[in-house]
Amino acid sequence: MPATASIDVTRADGPRAGGRGWAALVVLMLPVLLVSVDNTVLSFALPEISLALAPSGAEQLWIIDVYPLVLAGLLVTMGALGDRFGRRRMLLIGATGFAAVSALAAFAPTAGLLIAARALLGFFGAMLMPSTLSLLRSIFQNRDQRRFAIAVWAAGFSAGSALGPIVGGFLLEHFAWGSVFLLAVPVLIPLLVGAPLLVPESRDPNPGRVDPISILLSMAAMIPVVFAIKGFAVDGPTVSAVLSALLGVAMGALFVRRQLRADIPMLDMALFRRGAFSGAILVNLLSVVALVGFLYFVSQHLQLVIGLSPMVAGFALVPGMLMMIVSGLAVVPISRRVAPHLLVPSALVFSLVGYLLVAFASQDQGLVPLIVAFVVLGLGIGAAETISNELILSSAPAEKAGAASAVSETAYELGAVLGTAILGGLITAFYRGALVLPDGVPAETAAVARETLAGAYAAAHDLTGVLGDRLWEAAVAAFEAGVTVTSLIGALLVVGAGVVAALTLRPRGAGR
Structure with a gap:
């Protein structure tokens, strides 16, 4: 990455943070842990929610997707507003609202109201x-310290994901599914107390004016595109999906045009001309798609197919989550000696192997292949995420850190949407196409069984005797066929991330 005068604070010999800085890092880890716990808990709570609220297949996907969809549509806007009005201020407002809405989501009586609450959580x-x-x-401001801090930040996602299934599993076994949302309240209260004391306020010293048109255009670009991707994945190339995609692309073009013409744009498009910045964004996007898609179908496999309780299923994924943490921290000293265009693709080879293990593992091998596969997958994802996030921040001027961080988070959340929409949608489509129901299943029961694997699970238990067993065996066989094909697609996504890293993250100019 070429060195420029605008990013002097990225030097390794920049001023070093003291104890107050590390204490501030601890406080900033609280929302990171919360968001990652929330995502993992929701994946594991989905079977319970499906049984309690009886959502359709589309509603089930929306329960997962609406949060990252709204969040992705607003991240650039909120990042730019944080640069202008204060990043700590935005953090405190967000924490207060998130805690309040989480309490409301815990008691949602219908799938529709839960989706609405999830949308507010995204805001x-x-x-x-x-x-x-x-x-x-x-x-x-010291780059070596920042590399480690970002590794801790990235590890916070993995730690939360590892903690989420265990804490969530305990809650799901002893309380109603809504209890998983109440976790936000005790986590965010210390943040609201500690952030004003430890975290310094920062903002862009020369911010541009608030541009409502750019805000609307950014949302009008993101939301229709993600909606179209969901539609393509679940229902194929319908008219509404095609029109949504075209609308999103058109709004995106208008957004870019407006930013290029603005004296002080909401999002500096010049950032994307830097290979390290754009390449790291794409690596983030593709690797998160692969990770979230994996968790989507594995959580259902562990609970519904293998028959584990939510807590035991959570423990089954802990080794993989811990490997993400270890690899994210261990890659920091390695990154000082190995160029990112070599280091990131090498790490992602492990993630490729993890997906291939799932694709070619037979159903009767049970739990062990899934644990091993996730450990190997997590090794690559953890290292790649640490390097890519550090490159994104280092490539941007310090005064635009909020906007750059927002782009990084947009890639992450868009990846979460795409992971569920593409891989989750594909496995649902393959499941429906491969499901061969036994003779004698009532039409109403058959309709429920065709919707989702959780629906088939409930339908099979409503039937008695051999017919219920045959229905469940057919559903499991259809689901496993979908897992095989979807895993191969996930492997291709990992390969794509490695190729992007090799081509775009090569250092150029005067050093890194």
Whole structure:
């Protein structure tokens, strides 16, 4: 990455943070842990939610997707507003709203109201995540310290994901599914107390004016595109999906045009001309798609197919989550000696192997292949995420840290949407196409069984005797066929991330 005068704070010999800075890092980890716990808990709570609220297949996907969809649509806006009005201020507003809405989501009586609550969580979550990453840029001006802080930040996602299934599993076994949302309240209260004391306020010293048209255009670009991707994955190339995609692309073009013409744009498009910045964004996007897609179908396999309780299923994924943490921290000293265009593709080879293990493992091998596969997958994803996030921050001027962090988080959340929409949608489509129902299943029961694997599970238990067993065996066989094909597609996504890293992250110019 070429060195420029605008990013002097990225030097390894920049001023070092003291104890107050590391204490601030601890406080900033709270929302990171919360968001990652929330995502993992929801994946594991989905079977319970499906049984309690009886959502359709589309509603089940929306329960997962609406949060990152709204969040992705607002991240750039909230990042830019944080640069202007104060990143710590946005963090505190987001934390307050997130805690309040989480309490409402816990008692949602219908799938529709739960989807609405998740949308509001996305609104306030968009204030949280860019603020945490951009504040690290202002707190840790020494690049070696910042590499480690970002590794801790990235490990926070993995730690939360590892903690989520265990804590969530305990809650799901002893309380109603709504209890998983109440976790936000005790986590965010210390943040609201500690952030004003430990985290310094930071903002762009020369911010542009608030541009409502750019805000609307950014949302009008993101939301229709993601909606179209969901439609393509679940229902194929319908008219509404095609029109949504065209609308999103058109709005995106108008957004870019407006930013290029603005004296002080909401999002500096010149950032994307830097190979390290654009390449790291794409690596983030593709690797998160692969990771979230894996978790989507594995959580259902562990609970519904193998028959594990939510807590035991959570423990089954802990080794993989811990490997993500270890690899994310261990790659920091290695990154000082190995160029990112070599290091990231090498790490992602392990993730490729993890997906191939799932694709070619037979159903009767049970739990062990899935644990091993996730450990290997996590090794690559953890290292790649640490390097890519650090490159994104280092490539941007310090005064634009909020906008740069927002782009990074947009890639992450868009990847979460795409992971569920593409891989989750594909496995649902393959499941429906491969499901051969036994003779004698009532039409109403058959319709429920065709919707989702959880629906088939409930339908099979409503039937008695051999017919219920045959229905469940047919559903499991159809689901496993979908897992094989979807795993191969996930492997191709990992290969794509490695190729992008090799081509775009090569250092150029005067050093890194």
